[in-house]
Amino acid sequence: MTDPHNPWQNHLLGSLPTAEYEHLSPHLELVVMPLGGVLYEAGDEVRYAYFPTTCIVSLLYVMESGAPAEIAMIGNDGMIGVSLFMGGGTTPNRAVVRSAGYAYRLRAHLLVQEFSRFGGYRNGALHNLLLRYTQAMLTQIAQTAVCNRHHLVDQQLCRWLLLSLDRLPSNELILTQELIANMLGVRREGITEAAGKLQQAGLINCRRGHITVLDRSGLEARACECYHVVKTESDRLLPLHAQLTSRIFLQKSAPVKSESLSSRHMSR
Amino acid sequence: MTDPHNPWQNHLLGSLPTAEYEHLSPHLELVVMPLGGVLYEAGDEVRYAYFPTTCIVSLLYVMESGAPAEIAMIGNDGMIGVSLFMGGGTTPNRAVVRSAGYAYRLRAHLLVQEFSRFGGYRNGALHNLLLRYTQAMLTQIAQTAVCNRHHLVDQQLCRWLLLSLDRLPSNELILTQELIANMLGVRREGITEAAGKLQQAGLINCRRGHITVLDRSGLEARACECYHVVKTESDRLLPLHAQLTSRIFLQKSAPVKSESLSSRHMSR
């Protein structure tokens, strides 16, 4: 029986050419990502780069009042810790697990080292891949800004559910409406109302702490343009390489040194 | 008499080590940046990197409705065209001159080429500098998202004025309240009202198409935390190098091949 966890479940790792992938894989460490786990706080030195496979991590700015605001969400499409190679090594944001699951992590210096390796005159594949990913994330953040200003809570909820759905293996989200409200920076009651409408329309099904998406394209129709902009740009910058799909058949399990994050809880 | 325009008026160019600066400077072209000039449209292939000296350029997302929303503002602290080295070569945004002035520009391929040059095992200074700048811009965009969601128009106006002020040589902004409203994505009347309060408090002085800042620290006190987050992070990532200040005495003028941008006008 094969190990169900593999680094290439993460699209970035899965898109690497075999040579560079093999270079990194011995150092990738599988970690459990519990709901509410904090990867780093604002200003903390980032010690690991995380490559989610089945979890979702949110980047939050925590305001002076203590209220959080979601900046971006990252799942198996990306990584957490771009400041390692972009420079600075810290950010004014908190990274927190918003949907439990797994991720592979890599020590900071190993990532930076590999980022800076070259193949001839051009930079390496990891280098280019990570920069393209950062550019995609930048678009996601920009679109969050636009959406926050211009779109109704109903539309924003659709966008948010779709972005989440794209990063999860199933069509079920395990989270409370309060959590969604915190991420979107609106009242909990606002989410209750918006989700009620979606349920009434038969697009989703809500249970206590669970939201099941029944009609994906229905959500897309109700979402604002922001979702599509982010999705399109992301697909353009990071097409899934042949590498990834071919590895599904050549699967070679990585060392499973499962270790859990310290789980502080998301409050407020 | 010396030429008043010099590339090192732009902090990124000014922070380069002499060797790399000299490598680029023959290719830098001074361009006039008229109010409303469009550097590129959403989806356009980016053909030049622009390094503003006295102008301010805004990155806008233009919504389906046609309404613009400001994502970030760039002055002599940065450059326009990060997608050139981040990957993709286009963005879903429009870049438009928001405050007339000058900039130096560099052909896309020359920037990319210089970005990819190495000095030994580590990447070059331009490489690191541009990545750090991109990280700072990322923070600015993230904070725009936060601000759009959580802060009052009054506070946002203060933030916006301060960010503009930091990028201008004088304490006078030449722009209409309507323009500010478009940038912040609010009603023009909202700006009129907010600006009225600031004027009443003696912090600014408004004339038709002009805003003069009288009390900078007063504005800072009224601004939301977002301004400080962006400023602090920017200063941390991009401290002004000794190079820049020393060049003020070693000034060697660059070829002035002044050329004007096609000026399309910013409309609603």
Place this chain on the structure above:
DNA sequence: TGAATTATGTGCGTTACCGCACCGACGGCA
């Protein structure tokens, strides 16, 4: 100089969302 243009200031009803208070009800756990 006077007319046209453009920018700014003001008022008024409307709306989306907030803050609060409360109730009901689900679901984990003893």
Place this chain on the structure above:
DNA sequence: TGCCGTCGGTGCGGTAACGCACATAATTCA
């Protein structure tokens, strides 16, 4: 099985910002 903490739903008054319609004032230009 029954308890209790947490989560979801609902109602109500309050408010920041909107959309619109004008009045007024500063420029530009004929």
